[in-house]
Amino acid sequence: MSATADTLLRKLSKKTSRSSLAAMSVGDVVLYVIVAFFLMALVVPSLFAPYDPLELSSARLESPNWAHWFGTDEAGRDVFSRTVYALRPSLGASLMVVGFSAFVGSTLGVIAGYRGGFLDAVLMRVIDVFLAFPYLILAIALSVSLGAGIRTSIIVLSILWWPSYARQFRGQVLALKTQPFVDSARVSLVPTRTIVFKHFWPHLAPHIAARASMAVGNVILALAALSFLGLGAQPPIPELGSMIAQGRNYMLIAWWYSFFPGLVIVVIVLTSLAVSDRMQQSGS
Amino acid sequence: MTTTHHNSQDRADRALDSAFWHVDRLSVVYQSEDGTRLEAVSDLSFELKSGQVLAIVGESGSGKSTVVSAITGLLAENGLISGGSIVTSEGDLATLSEQEMCDLRGALFGYLPQQPMAAMNPTMTVGRQIAESAMIHTGIRYKEGRAKAIDLMRSLGLRDPELLVDQFPHQLSGGMLQRVLLAAALINDPDTLIADEPTSAVDASSKWQIVELIGDLARERGLSVLLVTHDISVVERAADEIAVMYGGRLVEHGPTKTVIDSPQHPYTSGLLGSRVSETTPHQSLLNEIPGIPIDLPTLALTPGCPFAARCDRAVEDCHDVFPQTKRSHGRMVACHNPLELRHA
C-alpha cells in the first residue's frame, strides 16, 4: 500500500506544478537546445558553416584560430564547416536507419506477437540468425559486394538493426495480449487492427521512442566505424568517421583534425542517451 | 548478535494481560520530492498482549499497511515515523537504526507477508528459506536448521515435511506456502507475530485453516499476534480484539464480539451492515456507505474526522476537529456522535 501512497504523492506533486516551464530543469533546457541545434545544422548546414566544405585553400593544417574554429585539414579545408556538413551523412543517415528499423521492426514484432503460431515462429528464427551474426563482418561483406558509399551503409545498417526492435515489441505484445482489456475488446468484435493501434500503441510508443533515440547514438558509431574502414562516405564528402580516419595520419602534428569530429560523435551519442532517458521516464 | 529467547511455556504462563508491545501515538508521513507531506497514520495507539490476536481492519487508504511497514521497519524511502513510539522489550523500535532492526526482524517478532509466492525466492528450496532466519540469528548450520524447519512444518500441519523441505516454492500451493512462511516467521520462537493480510492471496479452503492456525498459535504458544486484514469474517473467526482504522486513524477498538455485535462508530456499523450475512433477506438491497474510502491527498485537506463526508450521523464538530477518544467498558471509540451501546 505504500506503493499506492507513492503514486498518489507523485500525482499530487505533478498537479501542483502548473507551469511546465518551471518544472523543466536546467538540464532539460540545455538538452533541447542541443537537439534543436543539431537538427537545424542537419537541415540547413549553410546557415552554420562559414566556409564551403570542399573549398581548398593554401591554409593547410592550421591549428584552431579565429578564422578557422576547428582548424584546417591537409587540403586547407575548414574543419568546422566540414564537421557541420558531415552531420548529414552521419546524423542524417543515422536517423534514416533508425526510422526504418524502428518502423519495420516494431511492425513485424507486433504482428508476430499478436498472431503467434507459425508466423511468429518463423520470425523468431530469422531474428535469431540476424542477432547471432557479428554485425560488423556482415556490414563489411555487404558493403563490399554492393559497393562502398553512404547509400550502402544505410541499407546495410537498416537490415541489421530491425531485428532487435522486433524482438522487444513481440515480447511486449505477448504480455499485453493476455490483459483483460484485450478480452473485452475481442468480445466486442474490435478488429485486430484497431486493437493494435488504439489499445497497444499508447503502451508501446514511449518504449519505441526511447529505444529509437538511443539507437541514433549507436548507429552513428556504426556508420563512423564503416567510414573509418573506408566503406562509408567516400572522399571528398565529409563524414565524421572518415574525417577521424584521415586525421589519424596527422595525429601528431594536427590533433584537431581527428579530435573535433570525434568530440561531435561523443556529444551526439550522449545527447541521444539523454533524450532516450527522458522518453523512458514519460512512459512509466 | 544476541537475542532474548523466551520460552513459549514461560510466555503462556504469564498473566494474560501482560502487554508485550505498546504502540503509543504513532504517526507516519510520506514525503514527495517537492516537499509535500502526507500523513498516512495519525496518533495511533494500541497494545499487543501475550496470547491474544489483535486485528486491525481497514480498507485502502486506511493506513493499515503503513502501520505494518512502520513497525517492521520496512517503510518506503520516502516514508518516516514522524511521531510516537513502538515500545517493545528491546526498546522503542521507532528509534532504532536499520542494522538494529535487522537484528530484531525474525527474532523479536516474526513477519508474515501478504503474497506467499512473491515473498519467496524461487531459486532456493523452502527448507533453506525457513532455516535462513535461524542460521542468521542463532548461528546454527543448515543441517540443524533444516531439522528444526521439518519439526516446525509438521507442527504447523504440513504433511510429509521431510519431502517438502527440499522442494521449491513453485511446487507448493498457496496455502502450503503460507504455512512455510509462518514457519520462517516462527523459527526463532519470537514473542510476536505480525501477519499482513495473510488470507487475501490464498484460496478459500486454505483460508480458514490458516486463520485457525494463527489463532491456535496465539493461545498455545502465548504469541501476541497483530493481524492486519480487510476481511471481517477472518476477524470474527480468529481475533480477540478488533481495531478499526479509517483515514489513518483508529476509530474504534474493543473485544471482537462486542464491537461486532454493537459497533459504536458509524463507519464500523456501516461496514458490518454492508456485508451479506446468513440473515440478509434474499436478493434485498444491501446497506451501502455512500461515497468512496478517503485517499491520502484528500485526507491532507480534511481538518476534522476523515469519515465525516460519508457519515449519516455527522454533526457540526465532525467537520472541524477530530473527535477525542471515549473509553468505556474496555472499548474505545473516536466519534463526536457515536452509536448507543446495545446491551444484551
Added chain:
Amino acid sequence: MLDASNVTKRFWSKGSRKRGSSHLALDDVSIEVREGFSLGIIGESGSGKTTLARVLLGLTEPDDGRVTFEGTALGDLGPAQMRAYRSAIQPVFQDPRSSINPRRTVQDALLEPLVHLTASMTSQELSQRASELCEQVSLHSSVLKQMPAELSGGMLQRIAIARALGPWPRILICDEPVSALDLSVKAGILNLLLELRAEYNLGLLYISHDALLVRHLCDNVVVIESGKITGRYPAEQMYSEHMAINGPFYQNAASDNKETRS
C-alpha cells in the same frame, strides 16, 4: 438462451500435445443462462469457473460439447447473428484496472462495445449514450474525460458495468466483479447489479468463490469443483440445506474433504 452443453476443455502444458501433461479445466459441463434470471457459479480458483466464463463468451473454444446462443452453436453464427450474440452477452471482469485500458480515456473505453457492435451512430448520439450510461450506474458524466487511474476502484468497476450495458445486452457475465474492491464499495456494486437486473430484466451469470454473496444475489446456484458440476440448487434451498448442516462457511465443508497437496 445461452447454453453450454457437455462442454469439455483441456489445457496442455509445456508445448507438445503428445508429450506434455494436460489439465482438465472443464469436464462435461452443462448450464443454461436465461434472460431475467440470475445463475450463480460457486467455485474456488482452479475449479474451472473462469474457463467456463471464457467459453460462454466465445473467447475460448471447447474441445468437446458446444455453446449455443438462441439455439445456434457459436461456430455456426453468421455475421449478423454474431453481432447479435456479442451485443446480447457482455462481460464484467474482476479487476477494472486491467479490464479497462489504462492508457485510454474513460469515454473511449465506455463506448467501445457500442461503437463496434451497433450500426453507425453519430458522435452526438454516442455522446448522449455515454451520459445515459453514466447515469445508469450513478456516476457523474464528468468522469468521461478522465483517465482510469484517476478513478477509484469502485467507480471504475461501475464504468466497466456501464460499458457492458452499452450495446443493450440481455445477459451479463460477471466474473468475480467485487473481489478486487474494498469492503465498503462492494455493497454498492452488488446493489447496482440487483437494480439493473430488475429494471432491464437482464439475465445474470455471477461467478465467484464467495458463496454467501452468490446465494444472496442469484436465483439458482451451481457448484463447480475441479471442472465438474457437483451441485445445483435454488439459492435459498442451497443455503438452508448445505450451510446449516456444514456450518456458516461453505468452504469449510469443501476443505474438510480435501487434503493439502503433497
